[in-house]
Amino acid sequence: MLTEKPSTEIQAETATTRKIEQFMAVCCLVVLAVFTLQSISNGYLLLIISQMVLMASLFLYIIASLQNSLVAAHIMTALISLDILIVVTIYYYGLPGAYWAFPAIISSNLVGTRRTGIVLTITLILVIPAVLWMQGVGFNMLTRLFGALVLTAIFAWYSATKAQELHDRLIKESTIDPLTGCFNRRHLTRFTRQFIPSQSFLILIDVDDFKGVNDTCGHYTGDIVLKAIARLIQEELSESDLLFRIGGEEFLVFESQAISAGTSDLAERIRACIDTTAILPTRHITVSIGETLLSHHETFESALQCADKNLYLSKINGRNRVTRA
Numbered sequence: 001m002l003t004e005k006p007s008t009e010i011q012a013e014t015a016t017t018r019k020i021e022q023f024m025a026v027c028c029l030v031v032l033a034v035f036t037l038q039s040i041s042n043g044y045l046l047l048i049i050s051q052m053v054l055m056a057s058l059f060l061y062i063i064a065s066l067q068n069s070l071v072a073a074h075i076m077t078a079l080i081s082l083d084i085l086i087v088v089t090i091y092y093y094g095l096p097g098a099y100w101a102f103p104a105i106i107s108s109n110l111v112g113t114r115r116t117g118i119v120l121t122i123t124l125i126l127v128i129p130a131v132l133w134m135q136g137v138g139f140n141m142l143t144r145l146f147g148a149l150v151l152t153a154i155f156a157w158y159s160a161t162k163a164q165e166l167h168d169r170l171i172k173e174s175t176i177d178p179l180t181g182c183f184n185r186r187h188l189t190r191f192t193r194q195f196i197p198s199q200s201f202l203i204l205i206d207v208d209d210f211k212g213v214n215d216t217c218g219h220y221t222g223d224i225v226l227k228a229i230a231r232l233i234q235e236e237l238s239e240s241d242l243l244f245r246i247g248g249e250e251f252l253v254f255e256s257q258a259i260s261a262g263t264s265d266l267a268e269r270i271r272a273c274i275d276t277t278a279i280l281p282t283r284h285i286t287v288s289i290g291e292t293l294l295s296h297h298e299t300f301e302s303a304l305q306c307a308d309k310n311l312y313l314s315k316i317n318g319r320n321r322v323t324r325a
Contacts (some may be wrong), residue, residue, distance in 0.1 A: 025062050029055055033115035042092075050088045051227040054081035079104075083120050090131050098128050098145060098279040104151050110136040110157035110163070117160065120152045179223060182245040188252065191242070191247045195300040203267045204290040210249035213283065214279050221280065228279045229287065236269050240244065252307075267291045275320060286320035296325075 032055050039047040046234030057077040060142030082104050101124050109117035128149065129142045175187035183191075207213075207229060213224040226249065233243055233251060242254040255266050267289045277283040297303035310323040316321070 003287065020064055021066050025058050025065075029030075029058050029062075032058070033132060044092050046088045047092055048084075050081065050085040054078060054085050057081050069201040075112055076116055079108050079120055079193055082107070083183055087127060087131060088126065090128060090135075094135055094187035095132060095145075098132065098179070101128055101149060102107045105152050106159075109153075109160040114160065114164075119157070120158070125149045125153060150281075179244040180227055180245050182230050182234075182243045183252065184244065187247060188244045191254075192300040198256075198294050200294045201253075201264050201266065201305050202292050202294055202303050203255060203257040203270070204304075204311045205229075205253065205270065205287050206289075206311055206315070206317075208286045208288055213285070215278075215284065220259060225279055225285055228277075229274060229285070231318045232273050232277060233270050236266060236273055267324065271320065271322055288314035288319045289322040291322060291324035323324070 005166065005303060018242075032051055036048060036055070038050040039051060061075060086097065086100045086104055089100060091097075104123060105121050108120040112120070125146065129146050132142055132145070175183055175190075177184045190303060207225065209286070210222065210225070213225055226245075230243065230245065230251065231251065237253065240256045244252045244254075246252050251268070254265070255264055271287055271289055274285060274287050277285075288311055290307040290309065292303055292306040292310060294300075296301050297306065306325060310325055314321045314323040
């Protein structure tokens with residue numbers, strides 16, 4: 001029944017995104033190195049220090065990225081260092097240094113967290129005109145610069161919002177079964193990638209004679225049955241349990257709460273609930289269930305095979321029953 005191998009598609013997408021981020025960080029390092037050499041030749045001490053701090057934060061980001069560790073702190077450090085660098089550049093070069101604020105505002109909103117992006121953006125919009133005013137830049141120029149910064153911030157915020165909405169929608173579409181609203185097989189692969197044996201139960205559920213439902217009542221009625229069964233199963237689960245649809249009429253439940261006694265009545269409650277519910281007026285719908293304790297297995301695949309074997313025993317022993325091991 002369960003012969004599909006875990007997909008590497010998600011891992012490939014993540015690796016590609018990480019490589020792009022690493023390439024961009026390296027490019028920024030190269031550009032900064034060139035500007036730092038120019039600052040050294042001019043003797044701009046504050047500018048040299050700011051550029052070195054930003055280079056160090058980018059270097060740490062690259063190292064953390066290569067090691068697949070958390071990099072949020074390094075991103076924030078790089079963004080803060082970039083803002084400081086822009087202010088110091090304005091101090092030495094005047095108005096031309098403010099031009100770097102535009103890519104900084106965009107990167108703060110697209111790369112950092114939403115809160116960090118808003119805070120850093122507002123800081124640049126307020127501080128840059130103030131510094132330039134103290135340097136004697138005319139009011140008309142400051143007004144146009146301020147307006148351009150605000151428009152850039154609005155555009156960056158809007159783009160980041162739309163990108164996040166699109167990301168959330170893609171994640172939902174890639175992890176949720178559209179018919180039943182359960183998690184799908186792809187999300188199961190992602191969820192079990194870091195499998196750790198625990199005192200939790202793996203429950204495999206299969207609708208009895210579902211082919212007969214489709215053949216005699218039609219596929220539309222079959223869809224109604226699947227949605228009803230998913231809803232009935234979900235009603236029996238706690239908030240920490242997870243429900244997946246992993247096949248046409250096959251569901252999988254992670255009962256994630258630790259059970260000290262090593263027993264659970266969840267599978268039997270699911271079976272009884274479906275058995276006693278009149279899903280169709282002309283046909284009695286039941287399910288067969290195979291169950292296993294995850295702590296009895298070294299890998300998720302072995303636990304799934306055991307649950308699948310128990311499900312098969314439930315089928316050949318009369319259906320509408322639970323078999324556990």
